[in-house]
Amino acid sequence: MAIDWRKYQSDTYDELFEAPGVPRPAAKQLCDYLDDLSTQDLAERRLAAELAIKVMGISFTVYTEGRNVDRAWPFDLIPRVIAKPEWDRTEAGLKQRVTALNHFIADIYSEQKIIKDRVFPKWVLADSQNFRKQCVGHKTGNGVWAHICGSDLVRNIDGTMYVLEDNLRVPSGVSYMMENRAVTKRVFPEMFETTTILPVDDYPAQLYDMLAGLSPRSGDVPNIVLLTPGIYNSAYFEHCYLAQQMGIELVEGPDLFVDDDDCVYIRTIFGPERVDVIYRRIDDLFLDPEVFRPDSILGVPGLIRAWRAGKVGLANAPGAGVADDKVVYAYVPAMIKYYLGEEPILPNVPSFLCARDKDREHVLANLDKLVVKPANESGGYGMLIGPKSTRKEREKFRELIQSNPRNYMAQPTLSLSTAPTLVDGGAAEPRHLDLRPFILSRDQPYVTMGGLTRVAMVKGSLVVNSSQGGGAKDTWVVDLDDHESMTQTQSGAGSSQKQSQRGGRR
Known part of the structure; x- marks a missing residue:
């Protein structure tokens, strides 16, 4: 036995184990399987995973010291496991949340009823960096404005799943979710024969169908392209992957142009071809130099004009990032009640908004206990993790908050859940993690079966972002009922076969 689970202990909620040596029901088959592996078996599978990642070219780009560095995707062999009944509730909560967010964005760009009814403060919108x-x-x-959303989920020590933040501008990471599964199938093929692990590989088809539904020309097969900033973008691997999986063109800004008819065209060797839908992976401000930044060479002049004229579909719609603000996040539960008349299924992490005098006083008095976040940063940058900060760092944030309170919010430091993670020497130790499912919005929202589990590879760290040393795991949503039904069927078939054999011998 390579791993002695009796020695594995976590000081918070663990995704695989209820107690030392006692796996959760959904994780029992996985733990039993790992029990049967020798140290050499585990080392061989770990090496096989590393080689698969290199052969498959799974990489990400890190910006460091003014350079772009491509690195192999950091992957941990032991999957995270979620029981299907729990996932069903999480899925319902995500659908509810993204529906309310789309109502909010549509309202904010039209009548702004939520502000008039004093449910959402006008000052939040007035200073929003992403309101267009x-x-x-x-x-x-x-x-629908936010066609693709990636909401980050975390679990606290008591087992409660919280929404940590919503990503509605150009959410990334779904390709790594799918590649994690591909690698795991290579190294643990037996598990997919004996365990009902629900699939994730339908995402490209679901994404294509959602994009096709945005085409302004009904009845025709739409011409869909994926607009990328180019090879130096940190998510360029994902751009290539999704374009290839959907069978659509990967384009950069200069490949497209808008003609006098307000339609978008792609330049080809056979002449211009009209584009119906653009899955854009470029931030708003770089989309159209006629409307936003005039110095942008990444976008397409006239693109917003074509979109407003209804001649091209854009996903996500420009301006959807207004709901990506971490201060706006604090009002999502109120949005759910206001627009849907429902109680939130998934709770927010309790939040303190520094623009409020009372909240700001509390934050400044407890910087050593809280996580402080800027309103519009991503990737884990610009944060203060109070319990792990120095006095100098806290004083810096004190000045930042006082100079621009609207730009900061704070949350209590959660004891994030853990999962067993392989470390040097082949042992398994608990590491903190989060989860990013992806939601596609159309007539009926679609949620990936699980999502991208990001894991802090450093002991005790709460930073899971790959750009800052984090890694990833495959995420298994396991249907125990379906497995038991399958097992009973196989058992019954086996019994019938034995009876038939006995009858034949008679």
């Missing part, structure tokens, strides 16, 4: 006045008055075809 150029989008005011525009109405999307089906009321």
